Amino acid sequence: MTSTSDNSQVVSAETNFERKSEIAEFFEGCNVLVTGGSGFVGKLLVEKLLRSCNVNKVYLIIRGKKGKSVEQRYKEHFEDKLYDRLKVEKPDFAGKVVMIEGGLDDTGLVISPENREILKSSNVVFHGAATVRFDDKLRFAVNINVRGTKEILIFAREMPNLKAIVHIGTAYSQCINKFIDEIFYESPLNSEKLLTLVDILDDEALEYVTPKIIGDWPNTYAFTKTVAEDAVLRYGTGLPVCIVRPSIMIATEKEPVQGWINNLYGPTGVLVGAGIGLLRTLHCYPEKIALPSGTTDNYNDEENADRPLIFNCVSSVQNPICWGTFMKLTEDHGKMAPPSTALWYYFFTLNSNLFMHNLYVFVLHLFPALVIDTILRIIGRKPMLLTAYKKIHKFSSVISYFCTQQWKFRNNNVVRLWNKLNPVDRKIFYFNVNEFNWKDYCQTIIVSY
Secondary structure, three states, X not given: OOOOOOHHHOOOOHHHOOOOOHHHHHHOOOEEEEEOOOOXXXXXXXXXXXXXOOOOEEEEEEOOEOOEOHHHHHHHHOOOHHHHHHHHHOXXXXXXXXXXXXXXXXXXXXXXXXXXXXXOOOOEEEXXXXXXXXXXXXXXXXXXXXXXXXXXXXXXOOOOOOOEEEEEOOHHHXXXXXEEOOOOOOOOOOHHHHHHHHHHOOHHHHHXXXXXXXXXXXXXXXXXXXXXXXXXXXXXXXXXXEEEEEOOOXXXXXXXXXXXXXXXXXXHHHHHHHHOOOOOEEEOOOOOEOOOEEEOOOOOHHHHOOOOEEEEEOOOOOOOOEHHHHHHHHHXXXXXXXXXXXXXXXXXXXXXOHHHHHHHHHHHHHHHHHHHHHHHHHOOOOOOHHHHHHHHHHHHHHHHHHHOOOOEEEOHHHHHHHHHOOHHHHHHOOOOHHHOOHHHHHHHHHHHO
16 A cells, blocks of 8 residues: 655755655665566555655566567556656656566576676665465465575675665465564474475475465465565575565555556455446455554564564554445445446445355356356357356455454554654655545545546
């Protein structure tokens, strides 16, 4: 979630006791390497670095595509409306962006020797590259999320002027715990042992033992992201590294554009599906907190003083919102401005009872889809609704895990970080969810869609 006020509102140095942005000063003249720069967080990060910080270079590692040159990939990347404000405020930003062809696969970090030498000049590394699909095969998820993290940390040791590494994890990496602290937890499996296991087992054997390996974790994504934290602990020793754990991703509030998102995962998928009339039921407890709450209770900092800092980026205990309220706010605004792509009238319910949810699925999803697809076949057109609902039900079954449970987080480090910012940085790099207005936000994203 992103929220800030316009840069034009930044207090002048004269009226602010000659204060300047300490964050911008940190990045002044830096070379910044961003992995996962084409993802949701990655794009927002790149835009913010280029617009609000006077960096020297931003290195983006991109995968090669047949028939597309690096120049074409660059053009496609920056055609997104997310970058419209950047193009106006910093029209010369293009000279600061360097596209590096490469990626992460089963052999680790794959880049040419020439590009490797270029990247050694990096001062700051943001490691956001990951597979975020919940149903990926374990081998693929391990190679990207675990091996990729290990390889980036090993490579970082070759950077002589390294100032910081930020590993982007997830607040749900420890989802088997109902209370999640800003600490390292014991890994379900040593990262090195997991990598060895993936290397020695063939696909059939690995798929057979996957349920036993991931244990109580709901999917390969959450499992590999928690093991990736073990890799950070093992290979980040002596490096200026930290972990940021964002929770559920939702569209931007204001900056750099209202209501921007580049995927239909999580709550956004629910809102869009319900808004166009396709999604009519979700197995969910309406009273559960949609974006997890936090606590700033005291705990023993000395126990973790020698380990990298972890930041649980979740909504604070002062500003939680439950699923029922979140959907009601979006429903109220959505009915006033229904989407032009709506297929049916809005009707959506959160069913805490699984039997009733399944009954609604049959009556409101499958039966109408069967009737309409049959008619389409009769008139010689391609049936489509049953196929669409197959994808929708797969998505809803995944998100139901997070809609029917409750977690509580501690976010001391995030609160402390906010309290350390000077007034200038609080305006430019705003992240205080305590002042976030859910009603206004829901109206914003509905209008945007």
